[in-house]
Amino acid sequence: MTDGTAGTGAGEHLSAAAEDLGFTSKADVLAKSQEFWNPGKTRFWMGTGVDLVIDRREGYYLYDMSGRRLIDVHLNGGTYNLGHRNPEVVRAVTAAMGHFDIGNHHFPSMARTALAEALVRSAPPGLTKVVYGSGGGEAIDIALKTARHVTKKRKIVSIIKAYHGHTGLAVATGDERFSELFLADRPEEFPHVPFNDLAAMEEALRGRDVAAVIMETIPATYGFPLPEPGYLEAVKALCEQYDALYIADEVQTGLMRTGELWGITKHGIAPDILVTGKGISGGMYPIAAVLLSERCAGWLTEDGFGHISTFGGAELGCIAALKALEICSRPETRSMVHYISDAVGRGLRDIQDTYPDWFVGIRQNGVVMGLEFDHPQGATYVMRRLYEGGVWAIFSTLDPRVLQYKPGILLSADQCEELLMRTATAIGRARDDAARDGWRAGSPARRSAPVPAAAPASPAASGVSTDADGAFVTTRNGRRVPVRTTVPVRKAVTR
Numbered sequence: 001m002t003d004g005t006a007g008t009g010a011g012e013h014l015s016a017a018a019e020d021l022g023f024t025s026k027a028d029v030l031a032k033s034q035e036f037w038n039p040g041k042t043r044f045w046m047g048t049g050v051d052l053v054i055d056r057r058e059g060y061y062l063y064d065m066s067g068r069r070l071i072d073v074h075l076n077g078g079t080y081n082l083g084h085r086n087p088e089v090v091r092a093v094t095a096a097m098g099h100f101d102i103g104n105h106h107f108p109s110m111a112r113t114a115l116a117e118a119l120v121r122s123a124p125p126g127l128t129k130v131v132y133g134s135g136g137g138e139a140i141d142i143a144l145k146t147a148r149h150v151t152k153k154r155k156i157v158s159i160i161k162a163y164h165g166h167t168g169l170a171v172a173t174g175d176e177r178f179s180e181l182f183l184a185d186r187p188e189e190f191p192h193v194p195f196n197d198l199a200a201m202e203e204a205l206r207g208r209d210v211a212a213v214i215m216e217t218i219p220a221t222y223g224f225p226l227p228e229p230g231y232l233e234a235v236k237a238l239c240e241q242y243d244a245l246y247i248a249d250e251v252q253t254g255l256m257r258t259g260e261l262w263g264i265t266k267h268g269i270a271p272d273i274l275v276t277g278k279g280i281s282g283g284m285y286p287i288a289a290v291l292l293s294e295r296c297a298g299w300l301t302e303d304g305f306g307h308i309s310t311f312g313g314a315e316l317g318c319i320a321a322l323k324a325l326e327i328c329s330r331p332e333t334r335s336m337v338h339y340i341s342d343a344v345g346r347g348l349r350d351i352q353d354t355y356p357d358w359f360v361g362i363r364q365n366g367v368v369m370g371l372e373f374d375h376p377q378g379a380t381y382v383m384r385r386l387y388e389g390g391v392w393a394i395f396s397t398l399d400p401r402v403l404q405y406k407p408g409i410l411l412s413a414d415q416c417e418e419l420l421m422r423t424a425t426a427i428g429r430a431r432d433d434a435a436r437d438g439w440r441a442g443s444p445a446r447r448s449a450p451v452p453a454a455a456p457a458s459p460a461a462s463g464v465s466t467d468a469d470g471a472f473v474t475t476r477n478g479r480r481v482p483v484r485t486t487v488p489v490r491k492a493v494t495r
């Protein structure tokens with residue numbers, strides 16, 4: 001438990017890491033963090049009641065500098081999908097350090113080639129080449145540059161409240177909060193349309209001047225609103241109709257988080273480009289990758305030096321990724337994900353039954369989960385109480401009603417149980433906190449304020465309906481758009 005002073009007093013026990021870095025206390029780190037690193041971020045968390053300075057980390061546990069243990073269900077967006085410092089990934093990287101370093105990005109490389117082959121073999125059909133970045137944003141930029149090269153068009157369509165990273169092109173696909181700060185908003189080239197609105201998507205594509213539509217398979221920073229049945233399939237069909245590419249951003253939905261290695265395959269979609277990052281490194285060495293179809297890979301032959309990145313495809317990162325991909329691909333890992341999503345989903349529904357007026361929704365696809373609360377800042381209340389109670393989960397930046405709740409894919413049955421117990425307590429306490437601040441169940445003002453305009457509650461509300469056989473989707477303006485299943489649609493085992 002924290003009383004706001006945990007770990008900040010004199011006489012606290014310092015880890016060897018803290019001592020090696022020359023810090024005298026947690027308060028010392030926080031003060032210097034403001035002075036030399038990022039005052040805004042440091043103060044934000046202190047002001048929110050989350051005075052976390054992560055020290056030791058092991059599996060799905062984090063330890064604050066004060067020694068307090070937290071179960072991590074933020075996982076940094078899935079970066080720690082396999083747990084912190086997964087022993088197999090650590091062993092692989094440690095062994096590789098006896099031979100490899102970052103490598104020289106100009107030359108062919110054993111590690112880069114081995115990972116490229118493994119990624120292509122794991123991918124939806126039609127993806128045949130791999131380009132590396134050092135992080136997700138760079139990988140998204142590579143995907144967007146590729147789309148422009150292939151189509152000779154500039155426009156990129158994304159959804160309102162999309163999040164694809166903060167690099168040069170990626171930032172323009174996302175929320176104005178981030179693009180305007182650096183004068184990087186370019187609405188003419190980067191139109192945004194509401195999520196789950198096929199009519200708006202078609203309107204954006206109709207002019208045939210769009211290079212690509214980029215979609216997170218489930219928009220993470222928006223709070224994981226689920227695509228309506230048939231929506232992503234229809235977007236892909238529209239892309240084909242209007243000669244735009246479909247870019248699947250699988251940075252948060254890949255690597256078994258939906259119960260399939262790549263979430264997009266649950267929709268039977270073969271994207272033109274697929275982007276992976278975060279968890280692909282096993283959290284041990286930064287790397288991200290872009291998988292391209294043969295059509296999109298043309299520039300790699302035309303000018304193999306077309307995208308240059310010293311750290312993109314760093315060889316130690318490739319070794320980490322090979323191991324992470326292999327662990328994610330094991331049948332026993334798949335079974336674990338299905339177990340965890342069932343157990344945690346069931347437990348959350350029980351908690352919801354206790355607080356139905358406050359805990360108003362569960363968005364779930366596998367271990368991708370968003371918990372909705374009946375307050376514009378509901379997830380912040382719950383996050384604070386979870387933190388106090390030994391769980392770290394984060395609110396959704398672009399919809400703070402929704403808590404991102406992301407269990408790891410190797411979480412044990414005991415850990416699931418402990419997590420649910422702590423979550424039940426925190427949700428109840430957060431409800432009391434909100435009530436003390438004036439929240440009343442069902443208050444229309446509370447309920448409507450931040451609800452994103454872009455996420456209609458049902459296919460009917462969005463004006464989109466799917467035919468009984470699932471082969472066509474009828475858009476708001478009455479058009480029937482074929483849902484093409486270029487790869488077999490596998491039944492979603494977990495939702």
Ligand SMILES: Cc1ncc(COP(=O)(O)O)c(C=O)c1O
Binds near residue numbers: 137
């Ligand atoms: C869906 C998605 N795409 C891309 C990115 C960008 O990745 P990075 O932070 O590694 O640049 C993120 C980061 O959160 C993300 O969630």
